[in-house]
Amino acid sequence: MATTTMTMAKALNEGLRRAMEANKKVLVMGEDVGKLGGVFRITDGLQKDFGEDRVIDSPLAESAIVGTAVGLSIRGYRPVCEIQFDGFVYPAFDQIVSQVAKLHKRSDGVYTMSLVIRLPFQGGIGAIEHHSESPEAYFAHTAGLRVVSCATPEDAYWMIQQSIAHDDPIIFCEPKCRYWEKGEVDTERAPRGLFEAVVRRPGADVTVVGYGASVRTMLRAAEAAEAEGISLEVIDARSIAPLDLDTMAASLERTGRLVVVHEAPHTASIGSEIVSALTERCFYSLRAPGLQVSGYHTPYPPSRLEEDYRPSVDRILDAVDRVMGFES
Amino acid sequence: MIGEELVQLLTPEGERVSHPEYESSLTNDQIVSYYRDMVIVRRLCTESTSLQRQGQLALWAPIQGQEAAQIGAGRALQPMDFTFPTYREHGIAWCRGVPPADMLRLFRATSNGGWDPQKYRHSVPTVVLGNQALHAVGYAMGVQRDGAEEAVMAFFGDGASSQGDVLESFVWASSYNAPIVLFCQNNQWGISTPMSVQSKIPLYHRAHGFGFPGVRVDGNDLLAVYEVTKRALDNAREGGGPTLVEAYTYRLGAHTTSDDPTRYRIDAEVEVWRHRDPIERVKALLVREGTVKASYFDEVAEEAEGIALQLREDVLAMGKPDPITIFDHVYADEHPLIDEGRREMVELGVAGGGH
Numbered sequence: 001m002a003t004t005t006m007t008m009a010k011a012l013n014e015g016l017r018r019a020m021e022a023n024k025k026v027l028v029m030g031e032d033v034g035k036l037g038g039v040f041r042i043t044d045g046l047q048k049d050f051g052e053d054r055v056i057d058s059p060l061a062e063s064a065i066v067g068t069a070v071g072l073s074i075r076g077y078r079p080v081c082e083i084q085f086d087g088f089v090y091p092a093f094d095q096i097v098s099q100v101a102k103l104h105k106r107s108d109g110v111y112t113m114s115l116v117i118r119l120p121f122q123g124g125i126g127a128i129e130h131h132s133e134s135p136e137a138y139f140a141h142t143a144g145l146r147v148v149s150c151a152t153p154e155d156a157y158w159m160i161q162q163s164i165a166h167d168d169p170i171i172f173c174e175p176k177c178r179y180w181e182k183g184e185v186d187t188e189r190a191p192r193g194l195f196e197a198v199v200r201r202p203g204a205d206v207t208v209v210g211y212g213a214s215v216r217t218m219l220r221a222a223e224a225a226e227a228e229g230i231s232l233e234v235i236d237a238r239s240i241a242p243l244d245l246d247t248m249a250a251s252l253e254r255t256g257r258l259v260v261v262h263e264a265p266h267t268a269s270i271g272s273e274i275v276s277a278l279t280e281r282c283f284y285s286l287r288a289p290g291l292q293v294s295g296y297h298t299p300y301p302p303s304r305l306e307e308d309y310r311p312s313v314d315r316i317l318d319a320v321d322r323v324m325g326f327e328s
Numbered sequence: 329m330i331g332e333e334l335v336q337l338l339t340p341e342g343e344r345v346s347h348p349e350y351e352s353s354l355t356n357d358q359i360v361s362y363y364r365d366m367v368i369v370r371r372l373c374t375e376s377t378s379l380q381r382q383g384q385l386a387l388w389a390p391i392q393g394q395e396a397a398q399i400g401a402g403r404a405l406q407p408m409d410f411t412f413p414t415y416r417e418h419g420i421a422w423c424r425g426v427p428p429a430d431m432l433r434l435f436r437a438t439s440n441g442g443w444d445p446q447k448y449r450h451s452v453p454t455v456v457l458g459n460q461a462l463h464a465v466g467y468a469m470g471v472q473r474d475g476a477e478e479a480v481m482a483f484f485g486d487g488a489s490s491q492g493d494v495l496e497s498f499v500w501a502s503s504y505n506a507p508i509v510l511f512c513q514n515n516q517w518g519i520s521t522p523m524s525v526q527s528k529i530p531l532y533h534r535a536h537g538f539g540f541p542g543v544r545v546d547g548n549d550l551l552a553v554y555e556v557t558k559r560a561l562d563n564a565r566e567g568g569g570p571t572l573v574e575a576y577t578y579r580l581g582a583h584t585t586s587d588d589p590t591r592y593r594i595d596a597e598v599e600v601w602r603h604r605d606p607i608e609r610v611k612a613l614l615v616r617e618g619t620v621k622a623s624y625f626d627e628v629a630e631e632a633e634g635i636a637l638q639l640r641e642d643v644l645a646m647g648k649p650d651p652i653t654i655f656d657h658v659y660a661d662e663h664p665l666i667d668e669g670r671r672e673m674v675e676l677g678v679a680g681g682g683h
Contacts, residue, residue, distance in 0.1 A: 053473055059503055064462050064496035071412075071466020074451070077473070095493070098456045099463070106441040106452045109657035143658055143665075167660035242664045 002188045009179040011153035012042045014187070015160035016080065020050050023078060026164055029056040030065055030082030030118075039084055040120060040179055062092035069115045070099050078114045078164055086121040087130025093138070100169045101144030113144075113169040116160070121149075122213045122263045123310055124177030126303045133300055134264035139171045140241035140273070147240040148194060149173040151215035153183035155191075155238065162194040173240070175213035197244035199251065203233035206320050207251040209274055210261035211237040214311055218261055221316035230320060240270050248274065249281045256287035257323040261311045266294040288326035291319045333530075334544050334576060337551040340604045342612025344551075350559070352551040356619045362403055362550055363610045364628050366395040369419045370607060371632035372428050373581075375639055376435065380585040384643060386437040389416045393548070393580035396606030397513050399423065400553025401481070401575070404561055408449065410471075411481045412464040415453040416513075420483065424450035428635065429642035436646050458484055458491030461510065465497045468506035468564075479564040480508045481557075487518025489534075490526050498538040501570035509560040510535075510572045513547060515579035520592040535572035547577030548606040578604070650682035 006014070020026045028043055028050075034057035037044030047055035058065050062083055069079035083089045089096075096117065103111045123132030140147045146168050150156040156174070163170040192198060200215060201222050208218045215236045222232035233251050237243060252258055258278055260271040275290035293311040301309045337352050339345055344352070354362070373390050380388040391398060398419025405411065405423065413420055421431050426443045433442035434453055441452035454460035464482030471478045488494050489512060501508050514531055516523050527534070535542025545556040553575055560571035578601035582589050589598075614620050655670045673679045 056469075059496075059499050061492075061496045061499065063493055064465075064500050067459065067462025067493060067496070068466030068469060068500055071463040071468070072470045073466075074445075074463065075467045075470025075474070077470050091492075094456065095459060095462065099454075099459050102440070103452070104660060105657045107445050107657075108439070108441060109660070110444050110446050111452075112660050146659075146663075245664075 003184050003186050005182055006153055006185055007180050007182050008150070008153045008156045008174070009040060009042055011157035011185050012160055012174065013044055013046070015157040016043065016046060017049070019161045019164040020046065020054065024054075025077045027054050027056060027072065027077050027079045028082070029058055029069060029079055031058055031060050031084050033057060033082050038082060040176065042118070042174075042179075043082065062088055063095050066092040066095040066100060066117060070095065070103065070113065073113050073115045074111050080116045080118060080164060082118045084120070085131045086119055086133040086135055089119055089135060096139065096145070096171075097142050101142045104168075105144060112167045114167050116163045116170050116172050118172045118174060120176040121173045122175050122177065123300060123303065123306045124213055126306070128303070129300065132303065132306065134262065134295065136171070136173055136240050137264055137269050140270060145169055145171055145241065146195070147171040147173065148238060149175065149212040149240055151175065151178065151212055151236050151238070153181070154185045157185050157187065158190040159194055159238070162190065166194065173212060177213050178216065181216070195239040195242060195244060197235050197237050197239065197247040199233060199247070200236045201232070201234040203231035203255070205231045205255055206233070206257040206259055206323055207235060207248065207255045208232050208259045208261060208316065208320070209235045209237055209248055211240060211270075214261040214263065217311055217313060218316060221313045221320070224313055224317060225320055230324060232320065237274070243274060243277065245277050245281060248278055252278055252282045253285045256285050258286075258290035259293060259316065259319045259323060260290065261293045261316055263295050263310050265297045266292040267297060269294060288323040291323055293319045334546050335552045335556050336546040336549050337555065338549045338609055338613060340548070340609050342609045342616050344613070347552075350552065350555045352555060353558075354551060354554060358403070359550070359610065360614065360620055360624070362399050362554075363607070363614060364631070365399045365403070365419070365422060366550070366607045366610065367628045368632045368635055369399065369422050370395055371636045372422075372639055373418060375636035376432060377581075377585060379432075379640065379643055380435070385432065385435040385585075388435050388585045389583070390581035390585075391416055391418050393578045393601060393606065394513055394515060395419055396550040396610070397547035397553055397575035397577045400550045401511055401557045401573075404554050404557035405481065406479070406561070408476075408478045409481065409561065410449045410451070410467055410478065411483065412451045412460040412467070413453055413483045414457075414460065414485065414488070415455050416485070417483050421448075421450055424448045426450060428639045429646070432639070432643050433646065436643055438646050438649055457488040458493035460484070461488075461494045461497035462500070465500045465504075465506050465508055468501070468508040469504055471507055472504070477565045478507065479561040480506070481511050481561070482508060483511050483513070485512065485518065486514040486516065486523055486526055486531060487521060489531055498535070498572070502539045505567070505569040507564035507567070508570045509557065509564055510570060511557065512572065512574045513577055514574050515577050517579055517583070517589070517593065519583040519587060530574070532572055532574035540570045540572065542572040542574065544574045544576055547575030548604045548609065550606060550610050577606075648682050650680055652679040653682075
């Protein structure tokens, strides 16, 4: 086993590099992805090694980045679009929802929308407005799209390659506040499939599900809960659409208690979907209603306040106490 | 009204006129053949309108008045070129070989597409205004990367010319020198929105601001549209980059069968354009030059009648698809929610219920 320690940013970079080496139809395109290597340096060095035809510095218009990627995809290319920040994806929303998601269907399967839209998402980096949002539910809601999120460098390395190799369009959500955290990466073998959830920490009392940046927070909450004698089973959803409900339900059948953690407002969110779907599946095993720990129903706050907005260890523990409190 | 920069090679009276930059290269055989195309697509269009009025189509988007723009452009294309239409490019679809009945699947509401876009090298209809212009530029960037000698054509109208996607497509086409012809049929009306609200300058002038040539051609002049488009396509294939072609034309009919143009435009305007009818002027040319026998026009009309009747027959035979097909091709790979939906439909006993 060839295990290397690297940051998530480096893992994404290496994953992109490997995908580009494996298939010359793979292109990287977006704002500042070439010479600069992207504002987060995820594409650092790729243009130097693969040329300007394959690593395309684009003019600044998100709808066109995605719209031209659609055309390239029709031509047989596999574009990987970088949207610089979550809050800038909305100009491309029309192309993503009306075209990317629907052209495979509209063409009766003739077109494959083999493109990946990379989206640095969630908060935690002290940025100004529009740089810390969690728009994943908009895309999860749209049939024809798939949405995934990596939480570790190893997943970043493999999931980006699996997404590029996949024939459906994939919104690839990267927890930007975890870009610089290091982890072990097995570069020889993918540990699991792209759409599988994984139990990051086994436990017995409460199933805690989340994705992206929330996974680390959930693990910290599990350590704190253990000190209080409560055992949390932490599940990294990894795939946001479709959800791996089998893995989550298997856990919930044992624990009977569910807390879902994410940074978006909770109304009509991925958290709502997980609670609803698992309630249907595990109704007779539930000992308490499933709860969400999420962002509030407000715009993402000025970042001096973001740690009061984002799910914290304390807020997760509070939700854990509430689901535990339903026990007679 | 039209302006001196309009490229015209055939007057509304069917007289050939010279232009300093363009000369008609069409042989008599080609003119005769393209006249036939125009008559057939007009007849297909009136048949489709009737079908809609009889409750057989959900909607129809007529092209009356725009036949020269579409047949001129469509016949200038080479087989390997690729085209990205809106929902009104029936004349282009005809030139690309799409069977007429397939053009109506969208309007019969049995499909959101209707034909195999790779087979005909003519993409599926795009209903959201302007989206396809970016797809076309992206496809053209792929052509560039493949080193292929192919051109790409994006279609849009004066209405979509205000859309961000169309203007972004101008930027991208220019920045990457994409092998593309951006073909705008300016039919003067975006449903009820007149051209004067869309742009204070002639649309073809916009190209200059984006750094590539724009040409305004008489969109009701088959000869001129063919030459202008052919040169733009040749230029694209040879690496010369994009051209905006503004085919200056007129929508003689309604926007769609749901529209009532008498509410927003006056008859006198329509009358002016009726005198510029694209088919009549080619007919006048053919008569003037004695290119065909007098009986030719009746023969073509008769042939068009037969094709229209066949279309009617094919459309009426198009039944409701099996509901289970709702789940086909949503994803290329397996998806649990698709499986779940299929299972539910089978359990409800609805699957297999098409007729």
